Amino acid sequence: MANVAILTCSNLTQDLGCPSYQCMKAIRDGIARFDRYSDEEGVELFGIINCAGCPTAVVPEKLFERVRSLVATGVEAVHLSTCMTVLCPFKKKYLKLLGEKFPEVAFVEGTHDAPEGATAEEMAETMKTGIKGLLTQPRMSMADVIGMTMNKE
Numbered sequence: 001m002a003n004v005a006i007l008t009c010s011n012l013t014q015d016l017g018c019p020s021y022q023c024m025k026a027i028r029d030g031i032a033r034f035d036r037y038s039d040e041e042g043v044e045l046f047g048i049i050n051c052a053g054c055p056t057a058v059v060p061e062k063l064f065e066r067v068r069s070l071v072a073t074g075v076e077a078v079h080l081s082t083c084m085t086v087l088c089p090f091k092k093k094y095l096k097l098l099g100e101k102f103p104e105v106a107f108v109e110g111t112h113d114a115p116e117g118a119t120a121e122e123m124a125e126t127m128k129t130g131i132k133g134l135l136t137q138p139r140m141s142m143a144d145v146i147g148m149t150m151n152k153e
């Protein structure tokens, strides 16, 4: 049995509420990036955690503590979620630094594949457009409450 963990993008899981459904399905079915364990009588998910958020230009190491929690469970591999591999501008840097910091663990790009009938490129484009739309949709914030309060005075 292969023991693995997943690292997700906090924009998707924290801001937009993705329950990592496609990642879970890929693990359960042993498909996509998890078919590499087909010789190991299945895959067990030991943990899932989101990234630490924007690392600024100077502290990509911010991610280490998040990943340390996963590594502490004894996993042999940490998969970067497919959304993270498509959307994260720090992915290459993270992969390099994490590999150096935790050489005992394999860092694998991706979890699930594109939906049936779509190519990986089509999935990536749809994901980029959809996520941008969701993250930039108009919504009420404290600015609106402050504005309403000011207008009453």
Ligand code: SF4
Pocket: 008, 009, 010, 011, 051, 052, 053, 054, 055, 084, 087, 088, 089, 090, 091
């Ligand atoms: S650093 Fe990357 S993985 Fe983390 S929230 Fe930003 S885009 Fe997502």
